[in-house]
Structure formats: structure tokens, C-alpha cells
Amino acid sequence: MIKKFLFIMRMAPHQGLILQEKLDVILTTAAFEQKLTLLFLDDGVFQLKKTQQPAKQGLKETLCIFNVLEMYDVKELFIEVESLQERGLKPEDLSLPVQPCYRKDIHALMKRFDIIVSG
Amino acid sequence: MKYAIQINSSPNNSHAGYCAYQLIEALLKNGHEVFRVFFYQEGIYHAFKYASPPDDELQLTKKWTALATMHNIDMVVCISAAQRRALLISDEATRQGKCDDDLAGGFRISGLGQLAEACLLADRFIEFG
Numbered sequence: 001m002i003k004k005f006l007f008i009m010r011m012a013p014h015q016g017l018i019l020q021e022k023l024d025v026i027l028t029t030a031a032f033e034q035k036l037t038l039l040f041l042d043d044g045v046f047q048l049k050k051t052q053q054p055a056k057q058g059l060k061e062t063l064c065i066f067n068v069l070e071m072y073d074v075k076e077l078f079i080e081v082e083s084l085q086e087r088g089l090k091p092e093d094l095s096l097p098v099q100p101c102y103r104k105d106i107h108a109l110m111k112r113f114d115i116i117v118s119g
Numbered sequence: 120m121k122y123a124i125q126i127n128s129s130p131n132n133s134h135a136g137y138c139a140y141q142l143i144e145a146l147l148k149n150g151h152e153v154f155r156v157f158f159y160q161e162g163i164y165h166a167f168k169y170a171s172p173p174d175d176e177l178q179l180t181k182k183w184t185a186l187a188t189m190h191n192i193d194m195v196v197c198i199s200a201a202q203r204r205a206l207l208i209s210d211e212a213t214r215q216g217k218c219d220d221d222l223a224g225g226f227r228i229s230g231l232g233q234l235a236e237a238c239l240l241a242d243r244f245i246e247f248g
Contacts, residue, residue, distance in 0.1 A: 001239050021160050021200060028231040032239070115244050 004035045006113040009044035014059045019047060023065045025117070030072035037076040038069075039109065040098065045083045048094040066096055080106060122146055123237035124156045128248025129164035130179045135248030136165055137179060140186070142245070147190055155193040155237040156183075158226070159200050162248060166196045167206060168223040180223045187225035194226045195233045 007026055013019050030036055040047060047062065054061050069075075079098040084091070091098065101109055110116060124143060128135045143153045158165055170180050187194045196206065205221075208228050212219040222228065238244045 003239060005238070017203070018160065024199065025159075025231060025234065029235045029238070032232075032235045034235070034239075115238055117246060 002034055003114040004112065005029055005037070006110060006116045007036065007038050008116065008118040009038055009040045009047055010042040010118070011047075012043040013047040013049075013052065013062050014054050014057070019062050020060055023062060026069070026074070027065070027072060030069075030074055033073075036072075036074045037078065037113070038074065039101070039106070040077070040079040041083050041106075042080075043083075043087075045079055045087060045089060045094075048079075048096055048098065049089065050093060050095045063095055078109065120151050120242040121240065122151055122153045123241035123244045124153060125234065125237075125244070125246045126156065126158050126162035126165065126248055127160040127246065129161040130170075130177075131164070132161065133248050136162065137177065139245075139247040140179065140182060143186065143192070153190070153192055154240065155195060155233070156187075157234045157237060158194070158196045159231075159234065160248075161204075163196050163201045163204055163206050166194075166201070166221075166223050166226040168221055170223075184223050184225040192225075195229045196222065196226050197234070198228050198230055201228060 007022070009022070011018050026036065048066060052061070052063055077096060077098045078101040080103055081100045082103045124139055126136050126139050130136050139156070143156070146153055165180060165183060167180065172178060183194060186192065201207070202211070207215070207217060207219040208222045209220040
């Protein structure tokens with residue numbers, strides 16, 4: 001059975017283990033050959049920011065995992081335009097190409113999925 | 120309907136785990152099936168056998184054990200999340216030269232595949248915390 005999953009990424013990248021453990025769920029779900037989409041919201045937009053240096057703080061790199069998602073057939077990445085703007089970021093500050101989605105369209109986007117994973 | 124539940128927060132830093140517990144009770148009372156509860160991230164703290172809150176406080180781990188036993192709910196604790204947070208079953212502890220046996224009754228340890236599978240089998244999947 002194939003279901004459509006939307007993973008909502010809304011936390012800053014190095015806030016404890018949250019992102020690391022979430023990426024484990026994403027990779028496991030992808031290994032089950034499900035249809036995965038990621039939506040970056042709020043501080044989650046920082047997860048894709050270039051030039052992170054987590055190792056200096058004894059933290060594990062998470063950006064490299066996003067870079068291999070394509071190999072797992074996870075190609076649909078959305079970012080909320082307003083979240084990016086509010087944080088002074090531009091699409092070129094991010095390490096992956098993402099599709100812009102305006103706040104007013106998030107609800108319609110969410111309705112396309114069978115399962116929304118927000119934690 | 121068939122429900123699967125995921126819990127990500129610990130019993131002491133969030134009320135979400137108890138909300139999940141109450142929802143499960145209500146679902147069962149209304150004739151729904153809750154076939155799996157998956158404890159992930161800080162949620163693994165629900166499964167510590169030796170958690171000993173004062174008598175006048177909520178004994179949530181004991182409640183989980185009773186609920187799972189009574190309704191045959193598969194309560195799965197993620198192994199990688201558990202090991203990071205020092206929750207070891209005796210087999211694993213022995214393998215690592217330790218002597219822990221921390222898992223409360225009614226819970227079992229397994230991998231993230233159980234979560235992905237639960238999402239596929241469930242009519243509804245709900246995440247807490």
C-alpha cells in the first residue's frame with residue numbers, strides 16, 4: 001500500500017535531537033516506498049540554510065541528510081514563502097531547490113495528503 | 120476505525136502523553152480499535168519501569184501497562200530513541216555489559232519500521248507531543 005505523507009518541518013535544525021530523529025523517520029518511511037513530501041515552515045526554514053557548522057558545537061550534521069533525500073525518491077520540497085521572508089532568508093541561501101508555497105495556500109496543500117506528520 | 124498513535128513527549132515535560140491515553144480510552148469505549156502506540160523521542164520516558172512518582176500523582180506508566188494488557192494494544196518503544204536515553208531491556212544491557220532491565224510491562228522494543236507499518240495499516244494516525 002502506498003500513502004501520501006506530508007512531513008512538516010518547523011523547528012530550527014539543532015534544537016536537541018528533534019530533527020535528527022525526525023530525519024530517521026523520514027528515511028524509514030521512504031524505505032517503505034511511500035510517497036513523501038516535506039514542507040518547511042517557521043524556524044524549520046533554517047534546516048536548509050547553507051553554511052551550517054554544527055560540528056563546532058558537538059552536534060551532528062543534518063543538512064547532508066537532506067542532500068541525499070533525492071536518492072530515496074523524496075523530491076517534493078515546499079517552503080512557506082512568508083517564513084523565509086520573515087527570517088531574512090532568500091531561496092539562494094538554501095542548499096536545495098524548494099518550491100515556494102504562500103501561507104494562504106498551505107491549507108490546500110495539506111489536504112492533498114493521507115498522513116501529516118507534524119512533530 | 121483502526122487507529123495508530125505516536126507519542127513524542129515525556130510524561131514530565133508535557134501533558135500530551137496523558138491526552139493520548141485519554142483519547143485511546145475514549146476510542147476504545149466507542150468501539151474503535153487502537154492497535155499500536157509508538158513511543159518515540161522523549162516519549163520513551165513513558166516506558167521506564169522504575170519511574171516512581173509520589174503516590175498522589177498520576178502513575179502513567181502503570182496506566183499504560185494496564186491499558187495495553189486489557190485491550191491487547193501493541194505498545195512499541197523505538198530502540199534507537201530508547202538506547203540514547205538509557206532505557207535498556209535486559210538482553211540489550213547484557214550485550215553492552217550492563218545490568219539494566221528498565222522496560223515496564225506491556226511495552227516492547229522495536230524499530231522505526233513498526234511506526235511506518237502502523238501508518239500504513241491505520242485508518243487514522245495521530246501524533247502527540
